[in-house]
Amino acid sequence: MKEVNIESKLYVFKNFEELPNEATLLMQKAIKAREKAYAPYSKFYVGAALLLDNNEIVTSNNQENASYPSGLCAERTAIYYAGSQYPNAKVIRMAITAGSKNKQTTNPIPPCGACRQVIAEYEIKQNTPIEIYFMGEIGKIVKSNSLANLLPLMFDKSVL
């Protein structure tokens, strides 16, 4: 038996002011998208903004449903939209922000496991890393240089 350690590297920015310029506009767009989320059941509002290598910015948010599992997270509605509209474009960077009606969200909110799996598909497809920035409503912002960094032991097409 041997022990195996898996490491992920994250960069933490204290606040909006500390963010690199390239991420500021994208996060602002994610905030605007979050404000338009359809989340009447959870009251948890998530916005995502993607910068593509054709300079398009795609934004989206979570869309809930009375049949709860039929709803979809912001990250997936955003990346599926990008994939459907710009199938040949690469995603350079993604910004995510989440906030609740019930309490102020001060911690960075990472994409859920299902969204990580979906974003991973596109990172592999385009063969270049997708930078991911995520935050709550206020406070710290976390950056990962790639999706793979957030999903150790990823399941992907190489095993099919």
Ligand code: THU
């Ligand atoms: N949600 C997202 O949009 N992204 C995530 O990564 C986690 C959760 C949404 C789904 C649901 O509408 C609400 O947040 C509460 O789970």
